[in-house]
């Protein structure tokens with residue numbers, strides 16, 4: 614009989630872990646407070662990237678994630694609708710971009726500094742172009758809620774059970790070993806339990822007697838009416854970023870983090886974002902309209918890096934946690950690495966710098 618594992622949370626992270634566990638022969642139950650992928654995964658830009666090297670181990674994890682995404686894309690035969698458009702980015706000042714190209718170049722990362730002329734050739738509809746920008750050919754984007762739904766269905770096809778509308782109220786050690794996961798439906802017994810509850814992960818860890826300090830950060834996205842042209846890349850400018858959905862609509866985000874304290878709240882942010890988008894896309898400035906405003910919260914440990922591994926002293930009998938920003942990028946690789954650790958006890962060196970034990974004491 615396969616190992617009995619409970620996964621708490623059915624966002625992109627819980628879905629990826631559940632699928633890999635089910636593929637590895639575990640008896641998986643996913644417990645979700647609401648409906649699958651209605652948390653941060655439904656309000657995400659969905660940019661899949663490894664464009665930054667704040668820390669080399671974090672870069673390497675993201676790079677492995679890009680590879681895992683390609684593999685997942687092939688496994689689903691395109692149904693995930695991952696769009697490998699590449700991105701054009703000029704968020705940093707020119708000196709910063711040159712430094713990044715040099716740094717990424719050390720790892721053989723496909724990044725190129727392009728001038729205004731080449732930018733205009735690649736994206737004829739985008740206005741107010743910078744002198745220089747970074748072209749990252751290997752990046753992509755996806756609708757994480759759509760993907761999480763299919764990934765979870767694949768886990769179910771391999772025998773996983775998904776309980777929705779069932780908040781986990783607490784997790785306690787079972788007298789006979791393993792865990793009792795408490796919900797209004799009663800207690801579920803499991804040999805292993807993984808908390809992948811997004812912004813609520815810190816609370817669940819706290820209820821189980823462990824500290825996982827978090828600094829969840831809000832973010833706003835707008836979805837616009839369709840535009841009558843094709844945007845070839847995900848565009849990341851210093852004040853606004855945007856991408857196109859297969860039906861022509863745009864998803865647009867705004868570069869800020871922290872509380873939405875400036876005038877007009879979420880609606881004010883959305884209107885300012887639309888204004889900036891119109892400046893970037895003058896041909897549709899008169900017709901572009903907001904169809905949906907998505908106000909999300911980014912799940913994030915307090916130091917900004919993923920927390921993936923056993924709580925407490927990290928012993929094999931402890932609760933497992935998997936929480937991070939950039940979960941859309943990281944989901945597929947995290948799913949594989951977590952499932953391997955749960956099933957074999959083998960911890961991948963890629964996860965070495967991301968153990969939750971760094972918050973102990």
Ligand SMILES: Cc1cc2nc3c(=O)[nH]c(=O)nc-3n(C[C@H](O)[C@H](O)[C@H](O)COP(=O)(O)OP(=O)(O)OC[C@H]3O[C@@H](n4cnc5c(N)ncnc54)[C@H](O)[C@@H]3O)c2cc1C
Nearest residue numbers: 622624626646652653654657660781811832909939940942
């Ligand atoms: C505006 C915005 C833009 C972003 N852009 C990007 C991007 O471009 N690229 C990128 O990689 N990432 C991006 N992110 C981050 C990314 O979306 C998240 O890291 C990712 O969605 C986290 O997935 P998750 O499964 O951990 O969390 P979630 O999707 O929030 O899923 C957690 C689930 O746990 C459930 N849950 C919570 N408590 C309980 C409980 N007690 N019992 C049972 N279930 C529970 C919730 O209902 C939820 O469904 C963005 C996020 C935001 C908000």
